[in-house]
Amino acid sequence: MGKKVRKEVEPPPKDVFEPLLIESKAAATVVLMLDSPEEEVLAKACDAIYKFASKGDENKVALLGLGAVERLYKLISHEDPIVRRNAMMVFGIMASNHDVKKLLRELDVTSSLLSHLVPEEDVVIHEFATLCLAHMAVEYTTKVQIFEQGGLEPLISLLSSPDPDVTKNSVECIYLLVQDFQSRAAVCELNVIPPLLDLLKSEYPVIQLLALKTLEVISKDRETRIILGENQGLDCLLKILETNEFNDLHVEALAVLGNCLEDVHTMQLIRQTGGLKKLLSFVGVSTVPDIQKNAAKAIAKAACDSENRKILNEENVENCLINLLEIDDDGVKVAASQAISAMCENLASKRAFGLQGIPQLVQLLSSDDEEVKEAAVIALANLTTASPSNASAVAEAEGIEPLVKTLNTERHGAVANAAAVLTNMSTQEPLRLCIQSHGVMSVLTEPLRSASSRVQSRAALTVAAFGCDANARSELRDAGGLGPLVELLHSKDKEVRRNACWAVMVCASDELTAVELCRLGALDILEEINQSTGRRNNFSEAALERLLDNNLSQKYSQMGYLSSSNVITDGFYDYGKIKPGVKLLSLEELSMQELADRRAIIFINAKPQEDVLAVEEKLQHLSYEQTTLSPFTSRKSSREKVRKGKGKKEEEKMKEVEIVSEVQDEINLEDIQWQPPPDFMLMNYINDASKTILPLTTTREQVVALAQFVADKMGGAIERDKLHDFSWELHISEIKFELKSNIVPIGKVKKGTFYHRALLFKVIADRLGIGCSLVRGEYNRGWNEVKLVDDSPQGVTGLLLPPQEYIVDLMFVPGFLMKQESVEADQYKYI
Secondary structure, three states: OOOOOOOOOOOOOOOOOOOOOOOOOOHHHHHHHOOOOOHHHHHHHHHHHHHHHOOOHHHHHHHHHOOHHHHHHHHOOOOOHHHHHHHHHHHHHHOOOHHHHHHHHHHOOHHHHHHOOOOOOOHHHHHHHHHHHHHHOOOHHHHHHHHHOOOHHHHHHHHHOOOHHHHHHHHHHHHHHOOOHHHHHHHHHOOOHHHHHHHOOOOOHHHHHHHHHHHHHHOOOHHHHHHHHHOOHHHHHHHHHHOHHHHHHHHHHHHHHHHHOOOHHHHHHHHHOOHHHHHHHHHHHOOOHHHHHHHHHHHHHHOOOHHHHHHHHHOOHHHHHHHHOOOOOHHHHHHHHHHHHHHOOOHHHHHHHHHHOHHHHHHHOOOOOHHHHHHHHHHHHHHHOOOHHHHHHHHHOOOHHHHHHHOOOOOHHHHHHHHHHHHHHOOOHHHHHHHHOOOHHHHOHHHHOOOOHHHHHHHHHHHHHHOOOHHHHHHHHHOOOHHHHHHHHHOOOHHHHHHHHHHHHHHOOOHHHHHHHHHOOHHHHHHHHHOOOOOOOHHHHHHHHHHHHOOHHHHHHHHOEEOOOOOOOOOOEEOOOOOOOOOOOOHHHHHOOOOOOOOOEEEOOOOOOHHHHHHHHHHHHOOOHHHOOOOOOOHHHHHHHHHHOOOOOHHHHHHHHHHHHHHHHHOOHHHOOOOOOOOHHHHHHHHHHHHHHOOOOOHHHHHHHHHHHHHHHOOOOOOHHHHHHOOHHHHHHHHHHHHOOOEEEHHHOOOOOHHHHHHHHHHHHHHHOOOOEEEEOOOOOEEEEEEEOOOOOOOOOOOOOOOEEEEEOOOOOOOOEEEOOOHHHHHHHHO
16 A cells, blocks of 8 residues: 655635624624625625614614614615625615614615605515605605605616505605695606506505505695596405405595595596496495595595585485484584585575485584584584575474584584574574574683684674564573674774664664673774775764664764654753763763762753652651752762761760661662652643644754743743843852752753753654754754745746754743754854
């Protein structure tokens, strides 16, 4: 055998590093390996980081803190396909973290990601690049970046990818992008409809769902709906609805159809193919609330067009919606009520709902869900507008009480529309009286105080509707509703201000309410409004006129003029001229003032006051001289006088106490409402004038006779050059001193000057039915103007002359009639 020769192994070159296997359990070490120049190391490091990041969000945050994202960003563009693929996989899953997304936006990674969506790129890279984009497209700024960098086109091309993950991520990203109107318009031009319709045939439900959601968003644009119809998209949607195994897609399919039905052309197309009937039938048999709700929403959208409403009415959509009101789901009830509101624009539908749907809607007013209640009352508001029969149907369904209660709810829409329904019902007197019996005016005080201008406007309009009744005005007054109503006159909202003026005009129809409105400042506000060309309206002018016409004391003091239609009644008083903005106190408030050296207040009251007379009789019956009520003494001061007495001896004081006790037992003076004392002399004047003047045959004769009658009661005729000797001021002062009051009944005045006589003439003329006006002049002047028809010229018969205006002389030649604008008239008024 030969001898074996041992062969020497050659050592490796000195500059070559021996292969080293490293096993690391620290993420920080692996992250550092991402800086390695070796492709194999990079690929394995990316793979390890992918597995680590997949375990949870905490690991992603940890990697973020170690600087992995910045290193990975460089590697997604690496020349080695494996390194590039593995780095993109990490990028895709880490982008789900909010903090990571924030950093990715700062790094502006979208352009790099989009560059990898080319056809020749690896399908795995497509999957995770689109996944990363889908995560980032949630943010608006990223949507803009993707759109501006042309990302829509490659994403749409990937919808046809054979890989379902790529398809799913791409369609999800497109769905997020089309939330912005720019992208929504762009995808239509990029022909996105056909590939989306193809995705409806996918075997993966999530892809089908995302495709439908995307179609729902983009079909809000009319152009997209046209393209959808041209590509048989409506047939695809109807097939989905007809297929039971696609029941998880029915809701979204209905939403897309709902958008399509907005177009009359599409509606007609679906109807011609029988699709509309199928759709309504499908809704009728479905028991899924979301499907029923979306169907009602689709009908509501379609009903925005008049032609669509006509088509839906011909298909008996009313029965479908009424049935949906019975579904035990609040969302369905809301959607059905909204659809009914939309369909009410069609008169045939409005009549149909009036016959069947109103009772169901009234029942919904008692729902615990505020949104249901609001939707129902909006539907009722639309149903009762310009429809007396539907308004009556609401009352027959016992809807008045729940409607009045709805005025107290918190939702502004519910309150405003409840007020609208009640206003619609108020046009029928029986319904108005029935609503009023439920205390509607008291309830309206809170809506008048609402912060919502819409509620304020509707509430004021409702006050105007019900304020035509005296009891309703009294209820509003007692409930404190006039205050907030007056405040609405300050509103900057044009409609609120207009309706508030309307309500004030209606409420000022009686003296008590008119006086209270003036006390609350309505008069000053209305004058200010009417001085503004921008804020003035027809109702503000009418309200001011009505307010003054029913508060003649205020009108005469402020304007110095009462027309023949302004009939002076009991309770009127002439305070004298007041400056604009000065508040006129009530007669009761004036009666409480101390006697002062100022112009006497002349008041009118020809009506006996039984309460005051009864009190005086009782007090006189007690034979206590100090207990007699002074005509203008306030309740408080009267009670004090009764308590005080004038006796100085102890016995008299004890007697006073006993008497006062007896008075208090029998009469509660606080319970007596203050009213001015009766003017018995004025009553006699009116009775005497009625007997002597009314029998006269012509108005001219009546005017002359009344002028002579008034002058006779007020001191007779006065010679013009002796007018200064007619001491009427002293006479009035003596009456004031006698009554211990600034207020003087006109019947007490025996020496009256111009304005006293003119007032008395107007008072008696109004009672006798003689038309005349009352005018205040300067320097205690006052006069009456009457319109009389002159006799036809001699020799002319059958000629009807227009009435001429005359001023009646009550001072110098009582009964002398002076033509307006004549010298005599000017002398009477000014000299």
